[in-house]
Amino acid sequence: MKFTGTAHKYGRDIDTDVIIPARYLNTSDPFELAKHCMEDLDAGFVSKVEPGDILVADENFGCGSSREHAPISIKAAGVSVVIAKSFARIFYRNAINTGLPIMEAPEAVDGISDGDRVSVDADAGTITNETTGVTYTAQPFPPFIKDIIEKGGLIEAVKEKLGA
Amino acid sequence: MIPLPGKTIAEKIFSNHSGTDARAGDIVVADVDFVMGQDGTTPLAIRALANMGVTEVFDPEKVAVVMDHSSPSPLEGVSALHTMMREFGKQTGCTVYDVGEGVCHQLIPEKGHVVPGDLMVGCDSHTCTYGALNVFSTGVGSTDGAAAMASGKLWFKVPDTMKVTYEGALQPGVFSKDLILYLAGQIGVDGATYEAIEFHGPVIDELSVEARMTISNMAIEVGAKAGLMKADAKTLQWFEGRGEKTPNPQDPDPDAAYARELTIDASAIGPQVAKPHAVDNVSPIEEVEGTPIAEGVLGTCTNGRLEDLAIAASILKGRRVHPDVRFIVAPASRQILLDAIAAGYIQTLVEAGAALVTPGCGPCVGTHNGVPSDGENVISTANRNFKGRMGNSNAFIYLGSPATVAASVIEARITDPRKYFAG
Numbered sequence: 165m166k167f168t169g170t171a172h173k174y175g176r177d178i179d180t181d182v183i184i185p186a187r188y189l190n191t192s193d194p195f196e197l198a199k200h201c202m203e204d205l206d207a208g209f210v211s212k213v214e215p216g217d218i219l220v221a222d223e224n225f226g227c228g229s230s231r232e233h234a235p236i237s238i239k240a241a242g243v244s245v246v247i248a249k250s251f252a253r254i255f256y257r258n259a260i261n262t263g264l265p266i267m268e269a270p271e272a273v274d275g276i277s278d279g280d281r282v283s284v285d286a287d288a289g290t291i292t293n294e295t296t297g298v299t300y301t302a303q304p305f306p307p308f309i310k311d312i313i314e315k316g317g318l319i320e321a322v323k324e325k326l327g328a
Numbered sequence: 329m330i331p332l333p334g335k336t337i338a339e340k341i342f343s344n345h346s347g348t349d350a351r352a353g354d355i356v357v358a359d360v361d362f363v364m365g366q367d368g369t370t371p372l373a374i375r376a377l378a379n380m381g382v383t384e385v386f387d388p389e390k391v392a393v394v395m396d397h398s399s400p401s402p403l404e405g406v407s408a409l410h411t412m413m414r415e416f417g418k419q420t421g422c423t424v425y426d427v428g429e430g431v432c433h434q435l436i437p438e439k440g441h442v443v444p445g446d447l448m449v450g451c452d453s454h455t456c457t458y459g460a461l462n463v464f465s466t467g468v469g470s471t472d473g474a475a476a477m478a479s480g481k482l483w484f485k486v487p488d489t490m491k492v493t494y495e496g497a498l499q500p501g502v503f504s505k506d507l508i509l510y511l512a513g514q515i516g517v518d519g520a521t522y523e524a525i526e527f528h529g530p531v532i533d534e535l536s537v538e539a540r541m542t543i544s545n546m547a548i549e550v551g552a553k554a555g556l557m558k559a560d561a562k563t564l565q566w567f568e569g570r571g572e573k574t575p576n577p578q579d580p581d582p583d584a585a586y587a588r589e590l591t592i593d594a595s596a597i598g599p600q601v602a603k604p605h606a607v608d609n610v611s612p613i614e615e616v617e618g619t620p621i622a623e624g625v626l627g628t629c630t631n632g633r634l635e636d637l638a639i640a641a642s643i644l645k646g647r648r649v650h651p652d653v654r655f656i657v658a659p660a661s662r663q664i665l666l667d668a669i670a671a672g673y674i675q676t677l678v679e680a681g682a683a684l685v686t687p688g689c690g691p692c693v694g695t696h697n698g699v700p701s702d703g704e705n706v707i708s709t710a711n712r713n714f715k716g717r718m719g720n721s722n723a724f725i726y727l728g729s730p731a732t733v734a735a736s737v738i739e740a741r742i743t744d745p746r747k748y749f750a751g
Binding site for chain 1: 451470475715
C-alpha cells in the first residue's frame with residue numbers, strides 16, 4: 165500500500181471527542197460523520213483535506229472514548245493514513261477494524277511539518293518527506309493487518325472468509 | 329528449570345478464559361462472559377452484524393444493550409437509533425435497558441450480569457469500571473463488540489500490569505475520586521497505555537465497593553486496558569442478591585511479575601481538580617479555589633452512585649445552590665434514584681436547587697441535559713474534560729469529587745470541601 169499527500173500535523177493526546185464530538189453520533193453514515201471530523205480542534209480541517217492527505221500527530225492519538233466513529237470519520241474525510249508517535253489502545257484496534265491505515269513512527273513525526281508533502285510505502289515500512297527529502301523507517305504492517313486494511317476493515321475481511 | 333513467576337489478576341483471568349497458561353504479552357483467543365453496547369456504539373455493531381449476515385447473538389443471556397448516552401432521545405436521529413436497538417433486542421432476545429434504567433456501567437454489575445473472575449467487553453471505553461469488582465472488563469469498538477456478540481470470543485493481547493499501592497489513610501473531605509485524579513496527574517493520560525493496573529493497599533481495602541468503582545472507571549483516563557482490584561468480603565457481600573452467577577475471585581499471586589510498581593501516600597493527598605482540557609492537568613484544589621463556575625454536574629458512571637449522592641446531600645442539607653449556578657444531578661441508575669429518594673437525598677438536593685435529570689449519562693457527553701454556554705466554567709464529577717466534551721468547545725470543564733462539586737455549587741466558585749468535614 166502506497167500513499168502520497170499533504171501532511172496535516174497536530175499535537176499529542178488528540179482525543180476521540182475532538183475527532184468526532186458525541187453530539188454528531190446520531191448517525192452512522194461515514195460521510196455525515198466526516199463533515200465534522202476534527203471540528204472542535206481545527207474547524208478548517210475538513211475543507212483543507214484533499215483525498216489521500218496524511219494526518220500526523222504526536223503521542224497517544226485517539227485517546228478517550230471507544231467510538232469507532234472516530235477512525236470512520238477520518239477515513240471518510242479523505243485521510244489515507246495516520247502517522248503518530250503512538251496510538252491509544254482502543255483507537256489502534258478500531259482503526260484496523262475499520263480499514264484506516266495507521267503507522268507508529270516517532271522520528272517521522274518529528275521530521276514532518278504541517279503542509280509538507282509526504283509519501284508512505286506501508287509494505288516497505290518507509291515514510292518519505294518529499295519536501296525535505298528525508299526518508300524514515302516505520303514498522304511495516306504484519307500480513308494479517310495488511311489483509312484487513314486492504315479489504316476495507318474486519319467485517320469485509322470476515323465476509324470474504326465466510327464466503328470463500 | 330527456573331519456575332515461572334506467579335500471575336497477576338489479568339494473567340489469571342485470561343488463563344481461565346483461554347485454556348492456556350496466559351502470560352503478559354501473549355495473544356490469546358478468550359471466551360467472554362458478557363458483551364455490552366450503549367446507544368452511541370451499538371448501532372454500528374448492529375450494522376456490522378447485519379453486514380456479516382449474522383442474525384443471532386452467541387447467547388442472549390450474555391448480551392445487553394443500554395440507552396444511556398442520549399436518553400430520553402433529544403433528536404429524531406437518535407430516536408431512530410434507539411428503535412434499531414429495541415428491534416435488535418426483540419430479534420436476538422438480548423437484554424435491552426431502555427430510557428430511564430441508567431448508565432451501562434452501573435447496570436451491568438448492579439443487575440448481576442458479571443461477577444468476580446469474569447471477562448467481559450463493552451462498546452464503551454469506561455467498561456473498565458468493573459475492574460473494581462475483580463472483573464477483567466475492557467472497552468472495545470463496535471466491530472470488536474459485534475464479533476464478540478456473534479461468537480462469544482475475541483482475541484486479546486494479555487497486558488503487562490502496573491501495580492499501584494495507596495498507603496496511609498484518606499483525610500476527611502478527600503475521596504476515591506481525588507486518588508485517581510492524583511494518579512492521572514502523576515503518570516499522565518498515556519501513563520499506562522496497553523497495560524492493566526492493579527490497585528492495592530490499605531486505602532483501597534477501606535473504601536466502599538462504590539468508591540472503588542470510581543477509581544477503576546478512570547483507569548482508561550491513563551490509557552489502561554483495565555483497572556483491577558481483588559475481591560474481598562465487601563465485594564462478595566455487594567453481589568449478594570444480584571443474580572444467579574457464582575463469583576470466582578482471582579487474587580494475584582504474591583510473586584506475580586509486575587511491569588512497574590508505584591506507591592502513593594494517600595495521607596498527603598487533598599482534594600484534586602483536573603483543569604481544562606485534559607484529565608492529567610491536575611492541581612491540588614488550593615491552586616484553583618475561587619475559579620468562578622456557572623454549572624455543576626453530579627452523576628455519571630464515575631460518581632453517580634448512592635454514596636456520591638449522600639456526600640453531596642450531606643453538604644447541601646439546609647443550604648442553597650448559588651443563584652448563578654445550574655446544578656444538574658443524574659443518578660447512575662433507576663435503583664440508585666429509588667434508594668436516594670428513600671434515603672431523602674433527592675429531597676435534600678432538589679430543595680437546595682438541583683435540577684434532577686433522567687438516570688443515564690446526563691450532560692457528560694454533550695448530547696443533551698446541560699450543554700454549557702461559550703466561555704462558561706463547569707465543575708463536574710465526570711471522568712473527562714476534553715475540549716467540547718459537554719457539547720460546546722468554547723466551555724471549560726473542571727473535574728472533582730462529589731464533595732468538591734457540592735461545595736462549589738453553593739458558592740459559584742471552586743471550593744475546598746474540607747470545611748464541611750472538619751471536626
